[in-house]
Amino acid sequence: MEVCLWVLALSVLTLPQGQALGKVEHIMDQVVFCQTQSPKGEYTQNYDDEEMFHVDLEKQESVFRLADFTKYTSFDAQGALGIMSTCYYNLKILMESWNISAGENVAPEVMVYPEDPVLLGEPNTLICLMNKFFPPVINVTWLKNGKRVVEGVGETDFYPVRDQTFRKFHYLTFVPDVKDEYACSVEHYGLDNSPLVKLWNAEVPSPPSEMTQTVACALGMAVGIIGIIVGTILIIKGMKHNRQHRRGIN
Numbered sequence: 001m002e003v004c005l006w007v008l009a010l011s012v013l014t015l016p017q018g019q020a021l022g023k024v025e026h027i028m029d030q031v032v033f034c035q036t037q038s039p040k041g042e043y044t045q046n047y048d049d050e051e052m053f054h055v056d057l058e059k060q061e062s063v064f065r066l067a068d069f070t071k072y073t074s075f076d077a078q079g080a081l082g083i084m085s086t087c088y089y090n091l092k093i094l095m096e097s098w099n100i101s102a103g104e105n106v107a108p109e110v111m112v113y114p115e116d117p118v119l120l121g122e123p124n125t126l127i128c129l130m131n132k133f134f135p136p137v138i139n140v141t142w143l144k145n146g147k148r149v150v151e152g153v154g155e156t157d158f159y160p161v162r163d164q165t166f167r168k169f170h171y172l173t174f175v176p177d178v179k180d181e182y183a184c185s186v187e188h189y190g191l192d193n194s195p196l197v198k199l200w201n202a203e204v205p206s207p208p209s210e211m212t213q214t215v216a217c218a219l220g221m222a223v224g225i226i227g228i229i230v231g232t233i234l235i236i237k238g239m240k241h242n243r244q245h246r247r248g249i250n
């Protein structure tokens with residue numbers, strides 16, 4: 001599949017703070033990209049690989065990942081909008097002057113796992129992690145027993161991975177039940193036209209008797225081994241005692 005896609009300036013501004021033994025202790029980066037496909041672009045700032053905020057380019061406002069961050073910092077979305085319009089402008093110029101094809105498609109690695117240990121009947125969140133893919137254009141659908149789910153879903157932005165690929169998370173709140181089968185279905189240009197579907201089921205909890213049996217078996221063996229050792233010692237002592245006793249008589 002030929003994809004007309006241009007990703008410009010995955011600019012990473014790094015501000016190492018404090019250095020010990022030549023190692024970067026903390027890092028703040030800013031990720032900017034724009035492209036001809038949806039999403040058209042993204043602006044995020046991250047601290048130590050955690051998103052601090054992104055700018056919602058449609059609503060034109062900063063969206064902090066954790067409310068707590070707003071206590072320490074704020075960001076005027078207009079600054080990001082200026083950077084984005086420069087990105088779109090440069091992208092257009094580059095497309096007109098350099099007729100080079102888009103970078104190679106790299107398919108995502110996909111994993112589905114629960115946020116918390118699964119307890120049947122206890123609300124939990126399923127996480128679908130798409131890792132190391134390029135370009136940042138992806139369709140993700142949650143399925144429950146084969147049917148599309150749109151309630152209780154959420155997602156993150158595209159996060160940069162060090163090798164110029166991206167990572168993204170999608171979420172689904174759910175109540176685990178052994179009868180339900182969940183799936184995260186992912187479409188990406190790196191996957192040959194068919195979605196990659198990762199299934200997830202809540203497992204039937206293993207009966208506690210299995211654990212109890214194992215413990216009982218181990219304890220039984222330990223007692224048995226101690227018994228054999230103590231028994232052997234007693235027998236040897238008894239034999240020695242007998243011999244001495246017999247010598248005493250002779």
Ligand SMILES: *[C@@H]1O[C@H](CO)[C@@H](O)[C@H](O)[C@H]1NC(C)=O
Nearest residue numbers: 095096097098099100101102
């Ligand atoms: C871009 O290059 C391709 C061949 O690599 C060519 O077929 C195409 O016409 C070029 N497009 C423009 C706008 O120059």
Ligand SMILES: *[C@@H]1O[C@H](CO)[C@@H](O)[C@H](O)[C@H]1NC(C)=O
Nearest residue numbers: 137138139186187188189190
């Ligand atoms: C995502 O879905 C849209 C609409 O069905 C489709 O046009 C587009 O090609 C899909 N994108 C990918 C990466 O498969």
